[in-house]
Amino acid sequence: METFTTDWLGGTAERLFAKHRxxxxxxxxxxxxxxxxxxxxxxxxxxxxxxxxxxxxxxxAGAFTTLLQHLLLxxxxxDLIGMAGRFVADEMVHVELASxxxxxxxxGVPLEVDYSAVCPQVDGDTPLLQACAVAIRVSCVGExxxxxxxxxxxxxxxxxxxxxxxxxxxxxxxxHATVGWLVLDWAKSLLTEDDRAFLGTVADDAIxxxxxxxxxxxxxxxxxxxxxxxxxTEPLSERRIPISG
Ligand SMILES: [Fe+2]
Ligand SMILES: [Fe+2]
Numbered sequence: 001m002e003t004f005t006t007d008w009l010g011g012t013a014e015r016l017f018a019k020h021r022x023x024x025x026x027x028x029x030x031x032x033x034x035x036x037x038x039x040x041x042x043x044x045x046x047x048x049x050x051x052x053x054x055x056x057x058x059x060x061a062g063a064f065t066t067l068l069q070h071l072l073l074x075x076x077x078x079d080l081i082g083m084a085g086r087f088v089a090d091e092m093v094h095v096e097l098a099s100x101x102x103x104x105x106x107x108g109v110p111l112e113v114d115y116s117a118v119c120p121q122v123d124g125d126t127p128l129l130q131a132c133a134v135a136i137r138v139s140c141v142g143e144x145x146x147x148x149x150x151x152x153x154x155x156x157x158x159x160x161x162x163x164x165x166x167x168x169x170x171x172x173x174x175x176h177a178t179v180g181w182l183v184l185d186w187a188k189s190l191l192t193e194d195d196r197a198f199l200g201t202v203a204d205d206a207i208x209x210x211x212x213x214x215x216x217x218x219x220x221x222x223x224x225x226x227x228x229x230x231x232x233t234e235p236l237s238e239r240r241i242p243i244s245g
Contacts, residue, residue, distance in 0.1 A: 001112040001113065001114055002112070002113065002114075002115055003110050003111065003112060003113075004051070004054070004055045004058075004108075004111040004112075004113045005108075006054060006058075006095060006096075006099045017089070017092070020086070020089045020090075020093065021093050021096075024164070024168070025093065025096075025097070025168065028100075028161060028164055028165070029161070030100055030103070030104045030161065031104070032160070032161055033101070033104040033105070033159060033161040033162065034159050034161075035104070035105060035106070038105075043105050043106050044106075044109070046101075046102075046105040047102050047105045047106055047107060047108065047109050048109045050098050050099075050101040050102035050105065050108075051098075051099075051102045051108040051109045051111050052111060053094075053098040053101075053102075054095050054098035054099045054102060054108070055111055055113055057091050057092075057094035057095045057098055058091070058095050058118065059117075059118055060091040060094070060138075060142075060143075060176075061088045061091035061092055061095070061118075062118035062119040062120070063119070063120050063134075063137070063138040063142065064084060064087040064088050064091060064138065064176070065088055065119065066119045066120055066122065066134055066138070067084060067087075067131075067134045067135060067138050067139070067179070068081065068084055068085065068087075068088070070122065070127065070130045070131040070134050071084065071131050071135075071183070073127040073130070073131070074127040074128045074130070074131035075127070076131060076183065076186060077186060080179070080182055080183065080186060083175065083179065083182075084179050087175075087176055087179070090172040090176070093168070093172070094169050094172065097165045097168065097169065098165075100165075101162070101165055104161070120134060120137050120138060121137065122134055123198075123202050124198065124202075128187060128190055128191070128195075129191075129195055129198065129199070131183060131187070132183060132184060132187050132191070132195075132199055133198075133199060133202045135179065135180040135183035135184065136180060136184070136199060136202050136203050136206060136236075136241070137202065137206045138180065139176060139177060139178070139179050139180025139181070139183070140180035140181060140184065140203070140232060140235070140236065141180075141203060141206040141207055141210070141232055142206070143173060143176040143177040143180070144177040144180070144227075144231045144232050144235075145210060145224075145227055145228070145231065145232065146173065146177075147170070147173045147174060147176070147177040147231075148227050148231060149227070150166060150169055150170045150173055151170045152223075153166050154166035154167050154169075154170045177231075181235060181239075184239050184241070185239070188239065188240075196240055196241055196242065197242060199241050200236075200241050200242035200243055200244070203232075203233075203236055203241055203243055204243060204244050207228065207232065207233070207243075210228075
């Protein structure tokens with residue numbers, strides 16, 4: 001385990017990355033984030049939340065790197081691969097935004113992470129199954145679960161700086177939560193019943209991995225269950241991917 005840190009090269013890398021970020025991020029005045037009314041323990045909580053968020057966004061970049069690699073190996077359609085090509089850069093924008101939010105609240109907190117675990121587990125024994133399994137873990141479960149939560153945080157945010165950050169992240173995450181379903185729709189005529197059963201076990205495992213984090217927010221549990229049912233398990237069932245629970 002190592003302490004999570006982010007770095008910035010500047011110069012040409014910054015200039016070329018800026019084309020992807022767009023001007024609206026450079027316009028954000030971080031010093032305008034309202035912090036003076038917050039007690040120290042609330043500031044510490046927000047520093048922790050945004051440091052953890054920066055690491056989650058870092059891992060999301062690893063997730064889309066893995067998805068892209070497996071879509072290429074499965075010879076997925078050009079436009080399907082192409083639409084996901086920018087997602088790694090999106091997640092780097094989110095790493096930057098989350099890091100800057102943590103800094104604006106007083107600085108990132110020490111967070112021990114396993115950098116070698118940045119890419120998700122890949123299941124299956126054919127390129128097609130592997131691509132579908134990664135799509136399920138990364139997009140149909142991971143991104144589909146987080147999108148409505150971020151959208152709700154955006155709606156509730158009152159601070160203009162936080163609202164701008166959450167708005168950008170939510171706008172980017174919508175296609176991230178779409179690509180997995182498009183992968184399954186492309187693959188549907190190529191999958192056998194055994195393949196579908198296998199992908200069901202992958203989905204069950206990915207949903208099960210979410211559950212420990214949900215228990216920590218009992219007030220939100222009904223909302224989380226609604227997301228799981230409406231955004232994940234029902235769309236999987238519609239695509240004949242069998243889910244056990
Ligand atoms: Fe993200
Ligand atoms: Fe994302």
